[in-house]
Each structure stands twice: as C-alpha cells, then as structure tokens.
Amino acid sequence: MTATTMRAVVLDGPGPLSALQIRELPVPTPRPGEVLIQVKAFGLNRSELHTRLGLAEGMTFPRVPGIEATGVVAACPGGEFAVGKQVVAMMGGMGRAFDGGYAEYTCVPVAQVIPFTSSLDWPTLGAVPEMLQTAYGSLTVGLDAQPGQSILIRGGTSSVGAATAVLAAQRGMTVFATTRNPAKADALKQLGVDHVLIDDGEVAEQIRRIVPDGVDTALELVGTPTLPDTLRATRIHGVVCFTGMLSNEWLVENFYPLGYLPQGVRLTAYGGDASDLPAAVLQEFLDAAAAGRITIPVDQVFSLDQIREAHGYMESGGAVGKLVVAL
Structure with missing residues (x-):
C-alpha cells in the first residue's frame, strides 16, 4: 500500500539555501505512460544549483527540484515495469517542467526510466544515473x-x-x-x-x-x-x-x-537524456562496481533533512565525486 503523503523539498522560487523547504505533499498519482517511483536515493547536480540560483530556463514554481532519482517502482498503470523493480529516472523535464527527485516519491514518464538489478547499497546506486x-x-x-x-x-x-x-x-x-x-x-x-x-x-x-x-x-x-x-x-x-x-x-x-x-x-x-544511457551500459557499470573492478565516486551522503547543508557543500565545490541524499 503506497502512502498518501510524502516528504519533499520544495522551492517556491529562486533564493538562498533557506529557499529549500521540506514539506508534506500528496503522493502523485501516475497515469498510463507514467511510473511512480519510491525514491531510495538521489544525486545532487549543478543543474539543481542553477535552479535554486535562478539561472535555469524553463522553470515554473513552486517546484520539487531534482533531475534524477533512484528507487523502486511503486505503481505503473501501463504495466511497462513491475512493482518493486529497481529503476533510475532522469532528465526529460524532471525538477523543472514537473516535480523531480527531491522527494520520497516521484512520478515520471516511462521514457525517462531505466531498470537495473543490483545488490549495491542505495546511496551508491543513487550516485550513478x-x-x-x-x-x-x-x-x-x-x-x-x-x-x-x-x-x-x-x-x-x-x-x-x-x-x-x-x-x-x-x-x-x-x-x-x-x-x-x-x-x-x-x-x-x-x-x-x-x-x-x-x-x-x-x-x-x-x-x-x-x-x-x-x-x-x-x-x-x-x-x-x-x-x-x-x-x-x-x-x-x-x-x-x-x-x-x-x-x-x-x-x-x-x-x-x-x-x-x-x-x-x-x-x-553534449547534453543528453535518459535515452542516451542504454540499460546494458548501466547494468555493466553497476556489475563492475559490485565486483570491485571500478569505484563509484561518492563523496558524501546526506539525509533529506540535510538538503541545505548538501546544497551548500555542492556550491562550495569541495567534493571529489558525487553528493547523494539517501531516504
């Protein structure tokens, strides 16, 4: 049974770190052609910093930011993905044209979703897409x-x-x-x-x-x-x-x-979208990491409540690798 409300980060408009507000929102209801994802982790991106600083084009507010998310399928009316399937989602208007990944649930078009199977922990997986x-x-x-x-x-x-x-x-x-x-x-x-x-x-x-x-x-x-x-x-x-x-x-x-x-x-x-990352490439990368052949560069993991701290760290440029929020 999917929850009816969720915690999410909301921007009412561009601003300083304090503009990132955590609120209770209704869990979105997916329509055919959409996938509801229970978010387990999401990576932070400069794109979201641009959004907060008012540098991003095509923005409407209020908005849940986040151009990517990693988690499991909570609902998929069209049947394209099984409930419980591990997936990543990215781009295609996430966090700009519609609410993105800075939340416990996110609803995205099927075309933005890529399935995978991995036993790596969620913070590591959240760094990847x-x-x-x-x-x-x-x-x-x-x-x-x-x-x-x-x-x-x-x-x-x-x-x-x-x-x-x-x-x-x-x-x-x-x-x-x-x-x-x-x-x-x-x-x-x-x-x-x-x-x-x-x-x-x-x-x-x-x-x-x-x-x-x-x-x-x-x-x-x-x-x-x-x-x-x-x-x-x-x-x-x-x-x-x-x-x-x-x-x-x-x-x-x-x-x-x-x-x-x-x-x-x-x-x-190069700009790119979800369609530019073949599922086989994602799976191969995750398998190589699980086998210890490559390192997934995660700098630091934050909680949702630490979103302002995480954004401040991203803005400072102090990281080597990816900043991740785990839910």
Missing part, C-alpha cells in the same frame, strides 16, 4: 573516444569528471585531469587518473610538456572561462566536448570563430 549518463555520453557521442587515446578532463573532481576518469581508464586511455586543490590529487589518482594537473587557469602548457602535440580529446566541465585554454591543450584534429558549467558561465561573448578556435581543433557539445 545522471553522472554515468553524462560521462558515457560525453565519451561516446561527444568525443568518440577510442582506446589508447589521451583525454583531458577539465574539472576532474566533479562527479561527471570522476566518472569520466573511471570510464576512460577502463578503455585504456591516458587520463589527464585538473583540480584547483592539490590536496585532491590522490583521490583523482585512485580513480585511474595518470596525470593530475593543478589548474591555475593555464593547463595547456602543462599538457604540452607531457604530450607536445596536445591531447587527443578533452572534456570541458568548468565552462567558458577555461574553454580557450582547453582548446589550446588539444592537438590538431583533436576534439573538445563542452559538457559542463561548474563556473556557472556558459556564454562566449562576441564569439569570433577564427580568433577563438585553434586551427584544426574540433569543438562539440
């Missing part, structure tokens, strides 16, 4: 990364950066990753990073001392402030994929391609 989707999509769709190539991860201690390092190391790539904090170097090494670069805004010179022609591929997770330097770190016919905006800056003012882009370096971007 959006982080893996973004890292996997950036490597495959964005960069077309190949075994043996080199990759620069600009923003290596972010959750997506950490997951990309794990996936790139799995592929036998030579992994360069940046951090502004030398104390985080060992944590990056443990994820499979070969060369940790301390980011002072200029890492292209550091890269070219190790690989004179530049890296084959580069993942930009910091944003437009570091993008020109990331482009300069990349070889002719190499690819730079713009995926993240840790800096909260994503516009290039007065963009003049001939002056901005180094000759022969290719610039692309």
Whole structure:
C-alpha cells in the first residue's frame, strides 16, 4: 500500500539555501505512460544549483527540484515495469517542467526510466544515473573516444569528471585531469587518473610538456572561462566536448570563430537524456562496481533533512565525486 503523503523539498522560487523547504505533499498519482517511483536515493547536480540560483530556463514554481532519482517502482498503470523493480529516472523535464527527485516519491514518464538489478547499497546506486549518463555520453557521442587515446578532463573532481576518469581508464586511455586543490590529487589518482594537473587557469602548457602535440580529446566541465585554454591543450584534429558549467558561465561573448578556435581543433557539445544511457551500459557499470573492478565516486551522503547543508557543500565545490541524499 503506497502512502498518501510524502516528504519533499520544495522551492517556491529562486533564493538562498533557506529557499529549500521540506514539506508534506500528496503522493502523485501516475497515469498510463507514467511510473511512480519510491525514491531510495538521489544525486545532487549543478543543474539543481542553477535552479535554486535562478539561472535555469524553463522553470515554473513552486517546484520539487531534482533531475534524477533512484528507487523502486511503486505503481505503473501501463504495466511497462513491475512493482518493486529497481529503476533510475532522469532528465526529460524532471525538477523543472514537473516535480523531480527531491522527494520520497516521484512520478515520471516511462521514457525517462531505466531498470537495473543490483545488490549495491542505495546511496551508491543513487550516485550513478545522471553522472554515468553524462560521462558515457560525453565519451561516446561527444568525443568518440577510442582506446589508447589521451583525454583531458577539465574539472576532474566533479562527479561527471570522476566518472569520466573511471570510464576512460577502463578503455585504456591516458587520463589527464585538473583540480584547483592539490590536496585532491590522490583521490583523482585512485580513480585511474595518470596525470593530475593543478589548474591555475593555464593547463595547456602543462599538457604540452607531457604530450607536445596536445591531447587527443578533452572534456570541458568548468565552462567558458577555461574553454580557450582547453582548446589550446588539444592537438590538431583533436576534439573538445563542452559538457559542463561548474563556473556557472556558459556564454562566449562576441564569439569570433577564427580568433577563438585553434586551427584544426574540433569543438562539440553534449547534453543528453535518459535515452542516451542504454540499460546494458548501466547494468555493466553497476556489475563492475559490485565486483570491485571500478569505484563509484561518492563523496558524501546526506539525509533529506540535510538538503541545505548538501546544497551548500555542492556550491562550495569541495567534493571529489558525487553528493547523494539517501531516504
């Protein structure tokens, strides 16, 4: 028997940490084509920070934020998923166009749901969906990364950066990753990073001392402030994929391609959705973690009551890997 009310985090509008309010809400009623998920854990994302800071487009308030959730199926009127099935859900308007994962239950379109089977604990599972989707999509769709190539991860201690390092190391790539904090170097090494670069805004010179022609591929997770330097770190016919905006800056003012882009370096971007993460890739990743072959980079786990503390920590940039709320 599904509960009739639930605890949820609500934003009445953009604001400081105090704008994150925990309230009792009715449990949503799923219609055919929707899935009601009992949320066991959810990861925190910069997207939700943008929502709280008023930087996100397409927002209506009041809103339960959260672009992802991990849990079990509580109801599925169309029968697409069995009740009790382990699932993740992400994107597709979650937390923006409709209420998202910062709640004990969330109701999402069937298309945003991916099933899996795992005995890993819920906080670990909760770290995976959006982080893996973004890292996997950036490597495959964005960069077309190949075994043996080199990759620069600009923003290596972010959750997506950490997951990309794990996936790139799995592929036998030579992994360069940046951090502004030398104390985080060992944590990056443990994820499979070969060369940790301390980011002072200029890492292209550091890269070219190790690989004179530049890296084959580069993942930009910091944003437009570091993008020109990331482009300069990349070889002719190499690819730079713009995926993240840790800096909260994503516009290039007065963009003049001939002056901005180094000759022969290719610039692309990746956004992604649930449909970009095949169920088999999710299952393989979870199985590899369960077998100890890879590490799922979880920095810290919070309770729902600690949502303001968690958001404050996310905003501070102190984490190495994913921040998770477990219910």
